[in-house]
Amino acid sequence: MAGRIPPEFIDALLARTDIVDLIHSRVPLRKAGKDYQACCPFHDERTPSFTVSREKQFYHCFGCGAHGTAIGFLMEYERLGFLDAVEDLARQAGMEVPSGGETGQAGPDLRPVYDLLEQVAILYRTQLKRHPSAPRAVEYLRGRGLTGEVAAAFGLGYAPPGWDFLLTSLGSDAEQRERLVQCGLLIEQEGKRYDRFRDRIIFPIRDRRGRVVGFGGRTLGEGKPKYLNSPETPVFHKGRELYGLFEALQAHKAPERLLVVEGYLDVIALAQLGVSYGVATLGTATTADHLQRLLRCTSELVFCFDGDRAGRAAAWKALETTLPLATGRQQIGFLFLPEGEDPDSLIRREGKDAFEQRVRKAAPLSEYLFDQLGSQVAMDSLDGRARLAELAKPLLERVPVGLFRDMLQGRLAAMVGVAPTRIAGGGPRPARPLAPARGSQPLTPLRLAIALLVQYPALGAHVATGSTDWRELERPGIGLLAELLDLIGAYPEITTAALIERWRGSESASHLARLADPALLRHIPEDGRAAELVGALERLGAERRDAEARRLFERSSPAQWTEEEKRRIRQEGLKPPD
Ligand SMILES: [Zn+2]
Numbered sequence: 001m002a003g004r005i006p007p008e009f010i011d012a013l014l015a016r017t018d019i020v021d022l023i024h025s026r027v028p029l030r031k032a033g034k035d036y037q038a039c040c041p042f043h044d045e046r047t048p049s050f051t052v053s054r055e056k057q058f059y060h061c062f063g064c065g066a067h068g069t070a071i072g073f074l075m076e077y078e079r080l081g082f083l084d085a086v087e088d089l090a091r092q093a094g095m096e097v098p099s100g101g102e103t104g105q106a107g108p109d110l111r112p113v114y115d116l117l118e119q120v121a122i123l124y125r126t127q128l129k130r131h132p133s134a135p136r137a138v139e140y141l142r143g144r145g146l147t148g149e150v151a152a153a154f155g156l157g158y159a160p161p162g163w164d165f166l167l168t169s170l171g172s173d174a175e176q177r178e179r180l181v182q183c184g185l186l187i188e189q190e191g192k193r194y195d196r197f198r199d200r201i202i203f204p205i206r207d208r209r210g211r212v213v214g215f216g217g218r219t220l221g222e223g224k225p226k227y228l229n230s231p232e233t234p235v236f237h238k239g240r241e242l243y244g245l246f247e248a249l250q251a252h253k254a255p256e257r258l259l260v261v262e263g264y265l266d267v268i269a270l271a272q273l274g275v276s277y278g279v280a281t282l283g284t285a286t287t288a289d290h291l292q293r294l295l296r297c298t299s300e301l302v303f304c305f306d307g308d309r310a311g312r313a314a315a316w317k318a319l320e321t322t323l324p325l326a327t328g329r330q331q332i333g334f335l336f337l338p339e340g341e342d343p344d345s346l347i348r349r350e351g352k353d354a355f356e357q358r359v360r361k362a363a364p365l366s367e368y369l370f371d372q373l374g375s376q377v378a379m380d381s382l383d384g385r386a387r388l389a390e391l392a393k394p395l396l397e398r399v400p401v402g403l404f405r406d407m408l409q410g411r412l413a414a415m416v417g418v419a420p421t422r423i424a425g426g427g428p429r430p431a432r433p434l435a436p437a438r439g440s441q442p443l444t445p446l447r448l449a450i451a452l453l454v455q456y457p458a459l460g461a462h463v464a465t466g467s468t469d470w471r472e473l474e475r476p477g478i479g480l481l482a483e484l485l486d487l488i489g490a491y492p493e494i495t496t497a498a499l500i501e502r503w504r505g506s507e508s509a510s511h512l513a514r515l516a517d518p519a520l521l522r523h524i525p526e527d528g529r530a531a532e533l534v535g536a537l538e539r540l541g542a543e544r545r546d547a548e549a550r551r552l553f554e555r556s557s558p559a560q561w562t563e564e565e566k567r568r569i570r571q572e573g574l575k576p577p578d
Helices: 007-016 019-024 070-077 082-093 099-103 111-130 134-143 148-153 165-170 174-182 245-251 264-272 288-297 309-325 343-350 352-360 365-374 382-396 403-416 445-455 457-463 478-490 496-502 509-515 526-554 563-572
Strands: 030-032 035-038 050-053 058-061 157-159 186-189 192-195 200-206 212-219 227-229 258-261 278-280 300-305 331-336
Touching: 007 070, 007 082, 007 496, 019 035, 019 050, 019 058, 019 070, 058 496, 070 082, 070 496, 111 134, 111 157, 111 165, 111 174, 111 200, 111 212, 134 200, 148 264, 165 174, 165 192, 174 186, 174 192, 245 264, 245 278, 245 288, 258 264, 258 288, 264 278, 264 343, 288 300, 288 309, 300 309, 309 331, 309 365, 331 352, 331 365, 343 352, 365 382, 365 403, 382 403, 445 457, 445 478, 445 496, 445 509, 445 526, 457 478, 457 526, 478 496, 496 509, 526 563
Parallel strands: 258 278, 258 300, 300 331
Antiparallel strands: 030 035, 035 050, 050 058, 157 200, 186 192, 200 212, 212 227
């Protein structure tokens, strides 16, 4: 069963969430009969086999077998842990996760760490207003053109000079000091502890959910390095977090576009001037993790680079990281700024409209790719074009199989002047092994009953008053069937999704999930389901009676029968087996 969050809370959460809306905001769905369909986000395909059912609050892919509830979808798609997914949905539904769930996730409880980081962020923020040395920081920010308003929106702060500000403010008890070290805010060296951030402007780094996970600090004097970040900690991973993503998601629920820039101050300057969709990596190159996060939040991603050589090199690296994620579902663009400019300086000089004009004119990935490759060869010679094909082929093979890759290969073929079939190759490579063919083995009555109940829980009402003979059958799965019926009896409105969540983490979970596959019941018409369920339970009851008869007639003699057994034989009409 799921963690320590009460199952009733999960039921209520799933009841307030619509899986169709949830998925549609990330993977556009099309109505298909009663259900909704899209090309599967979990494997590469050209015809949609990913199906979402509003009635069941469940998704299922007939291609790769991926399936799950709203919680499961968030876990898989956003790569969230169970508790994070629950909290995400709860926030959207305006519900508070009961405190019992705090440690429902495996692993250490990180809540005290998040609390501490939040406290530190507040402390630094206050120092920017109060500390006697802070006016230099304020002056610097003003000199960069920042308003107090935008500084507050990004929670900017100030770490005072000296070595023990945090240590004396927050390190009163040993446990707290330990945590400050764990968060990288105190440095431990030769038995001594001192503050990492000293006399620096502080940029709190928030995760996608708005929790402070680390800090960036810019020096005010000559101190090196100019920018200092929190080290990797249990809650802070530079390769995953993006500065400004939380703020961008606050400004736009589903941003149409995200712009990847280099620095914290670029993000803030853009936001101040009305371009509130800038994000920055934290002193690292863009990773595949970053890209996955970004591409899931928006339909257009634009990378912004300096026009100098370093910028061009960084852009090519970003392109290489992007190729395996380029499905064509999102538009990916590359924008180069005039040399000597960064987004901060440019938008302040040109204004929002001119800047956005540039962003809109960013080179699409395909154009940037072929321009770059084309510039390396002599396109007017046959040998040059052959060389282009050789350079491009391995890159295109990194693009997921699909329409976009076909189009890139078509474009390359046209550029070099050969038939597209000469370029395509490398063969399709499905992202996951395809599910084994189904329908080869018929469902046993037990599996049929469980499949019907988990997919159509309302059917439980049809057998609520029926025979319960089958419950005594000794066979794996009977207990699960009994529990299912009992739960449905107690919660007649329960959905497939809520049932699946009840069993999350238990041994039966995968069994149940497999039986939630709609393909298993495709052959049963809607109005025949109740009769199938009643029939399945009757067959199980008959099996139980046969087993009982065998036991009584074959393994014991009438002289050994107890009164209870004799009553049973009469009542159930048990006969010696043939
Ligand atoms: Zn799939």
